[in-house]
Each structure stands twice: as structure tokens, then as C-alpha cells.
Amino acid sequence: MKLWSHRPPSPHQRSDEGTGPTESRTPPSRQDQLRDAAQVLRDELGSKRSDKLLRLFDFLLERTIEMRPPTELEITNEIFSAGRTVDSPQDATVRVYIHRLRKLMEDVYRERPGPGLSIPLGEYSVQLTGVAEMAVEDEVPVPPPPAGKAPPLARKWLALGAAGLMALLALLFFFPAAPKPPIWPAIWRPLANSDRPITIVMGDYFLFGQMGSQGPMSTSAPRLVWDHSILTRDDLDIYLMRHPEEGERVTPSREQYVSSSTIMALEKVQAILRHLTRGQARSIKLISASQLVPDAFKSSDVVYVGLLSGLSVLLCDPLFQASGFKLGDTFNDLTDVSTGTKYQSDGVVLTEERIPRVDYGYMASLPGPAGNTIMIIAGTRDPGLLEMAELAGDPARIAAAGFNGNVSFRGLEMLYRVRAMANLNIGATLVLHRELRSQGIWDKSATTDGTPSPSDTPEAAPIPH
Structure with a gap:
């Protein structure tokens, strides 16, 4: 690899000594x-x-x-x-x-x-x-035509051509062509048609330190624990109030963790949103899922980016009331309630003889409680999330994967099977898409298991083969 601390002056930096005033650099x-x-x-x-x-x-x-x-x-x-x-x-x-x-x-x-x-x-x-395109250095200048007047017929055609060119320029000046609006994938259109600010919510995890089973007498080093029922510091305080016997095992260590795949997916989604809001007075705010409060749903559209396991309860509860899926206890699988089909990532089971090759990506758009829009871009594991972030802004790929419809006022969910090689995403195939059962989700809590009843579950649209 080449490093430099000083380099000789380039030709355009030569001293002007001895040059004439008309010499070009x-x-x-x-x-x-x-x-x-x-x-x-x-x-x-x-x-x-x-x-x-x-x-x-x-x-x-x-x-x-x-x-x-x-x-x-x-x-x-x-x-x-x-x-x-x-x-x-x-x-x-x-x-x-x-x-x-x-x-x-x-x-x-x-x-x-x-x-x-x-x-x-x-x-x-x-x-x-920030610079104009460089001119081609080896371009040979075209010599000027020989001096002399053009023939009378040539002068006539030149005059007509000049008049036509002036008329065309006048038309372009007074009647400029209207810019073509961007073609947004259907999943983005509710946000594209909105004028609200946008809050991007990234999935994160709350980790706390815990000693071994013997508490302070344990000789083993403390470990960081993620408990999906304890999402914030306040949740941990409540847990310890209800289980005081665990207090001796919990250490003062507290960490908020965001996965690298979430950061990379955020970069792609933020680029889409900057393009979507170009020329509009719409602010874009980034927070973590643990910072999400109900006020965000009243004042802005919300876009979640992260793993399904990083969903906060404020998003997870209404989403899976409206969804036709049930989220697994480990957050690594989705089960279709109407058919019982289970979609589980290969990344859950890791062995030395096996490389994860299948993951699942999930996208949804549903109406919020104040007429706003909530959008979910997620995956069961890293490859599924990264593939959804790449797919979300590409209408041609979404159509090629099997979906080219519209998003109804009830909302839409899509599940993709993602081809993977370890943590690398390679491609996606649409498994199913369907309307959400979103009516009334903001007026009631979820059932005990967090899923809608089978009779209320929307049917999935068949995927053509």
C-alpha cells in the first residue's frame, strides 16, 4: 500500500517565472x-x-x-x-x-x-x-473551416436552421418539460404521499450484567444478558422489584446494543428517505427502539429498521395484532396462523458442519393511530434485514420478486425467503403478501399470545410459479 507525506509539484504548480502573460497553464x-x-x-x-x-x-x-x-x-x-x-x-x-x-x-x-x-x-x-467533469486531455481540436463565404444556398439553409433552433429554444424556455415524479414501490407510497416528519426507529437491545447462580459468592465472571421481556432500565427495575431474590446476582453493568447489520441497513434506508423527501419541508429523526414513546405516533410517520427481535412493544403489539403471523418466542421465526407453516432462519442452529443458507425478510406498512403511517423493514437474522433494506428502494426488484400491487388503507405485509451464505445476503424470493387486519388495533390490546384469532387472519395472496 502506498503512503505519502510529500509529492513533487504537478505541472500546473510550476513557477510562473519566465512565462508570458498569454501562456496557458x-x-x-x-x-x-x-x-x-x-x-x-x-x-x-x-x-x-x-x-x-x-x-x-x-x-x-x-x-x-x-x-x-x-x-x-x-x-x-x-x-x-x-x-x-x-x-x-x-x-x-x-x-x-x-x-x-x-x-x-x-x-x-x-x-x-x-x-x-x-x-x-x-x-x-x-x-x-464538487468539480466539473475533466476534459479529455488527448482530444484533438477540430481545425476551423477555411475562410470564405458559404454558397448562397448553404447560407439560406443555415438561416432557416438558426431560426428553427431559436424557436425550439423559446418553446423550451417558456414551456419547460414537467419533471417526471419518481416511481416509488407500493410499500413506500403512503410515506411518499404524506407531509409529516419521519421518525426512523432502529432496533436495539438492553443488556445487563448478571453473576452466576451463587450470586456474589460465584467465582465465574459476570456475563451480559439479553432478556426479551426486559427492554429498558425501567423494565429491569420493575423486574427486580418483583423478584428481589435476583437483586444480588445483577451487576451495575448496563448496555444498549445495536447490531452492525442494523447500522448498514439504516444507511440504505436513510438514503431512500432523503430522496423521498427531497424538496419537502419534512424532518427526519433517528432514535433507538428503546427511546420510542407514544408521542412519536401522534406527530410523525414511523419507519422501523432492525431485526424482529429488536421491535419495542409499542410496535410489536399492534403489528402482530394486524399481522397474519405469530412471532416465535425466540424472535427467530414466524408462523402463519392460518396454515401453521413455520418460517425459521437457518441462523438459529449453528454447527461446524453447517453454514446458514436461508433467512427471512419482512416488510409491512400499516396505518398509525393518528392517520400517520408505520413502516417495518426487518429480518429474522442479519441477511434477511440487509436484503430487505436493499430491496425496499428498488421497484423493479420488488416486481421481479413477485409483487407489483398496491397498498390498501388497511396496510400490507410481505415475507421474503432470503438466500444467504453465513451472514451474507444473496437474493430474495417473495413467499407471500396480504392485507393486514388493522381495523381496531389501536383501540385494544393483543391477546395473551400476541396474535389475532384465526377467524380474523387475512388470507395470503398466492404466489405465481
């Missing part, structure tokens, strides 16, 4: 502009002592200049493999670091005049921003 090459803009970010990374981010940035920059953008596997072996060569990406480390680098670029170049840098979504290359 060579414009900076794209390579020089990339390196000049890169130094600003390198200084920022140096001040933050972010060695891995700096090495990653230098590697991406050099490969971009060489016009050989690296793959995720190449980045893993160059930056993150600790000297050993791996045959496939082991986790989401590369994508998490790329996300951090992308956000840092946005912050560094936002207020800085002149060229900036960015990393396009889905790519591992550095792009120059």
Missing part, C-alpha cells in the same frame, strides 16, 4: 485533485489517531487512482486480516468501517469549499465531488 489532473482533497481527510484521520481508518482510506484511494477498485475480500486481507490470508469475508467489519469512513467524509467536506471526496453506496472506491 495545464489544468490539474484528476489524480492531482484526488490527492489534494485526500490530504484534508488524512489530516483529520491523523488527528483522531484512527490508524485502521487511515490505512483503509489510503488503500481505497490508491486503488481508485489505479482504476482497480478493490473487493471486500481484498480489503479484508489488506487491512483487517492481521497477517493471515482469508478466503472469504468473515464478518461485517469491512462494511462497518466503510460506513464510518463515508460518514466522516460527509462531515469533513460538508462546509469546506472546493473539491471533496465521497464513497458511493455499494462501491469500494473514492469519488471526487
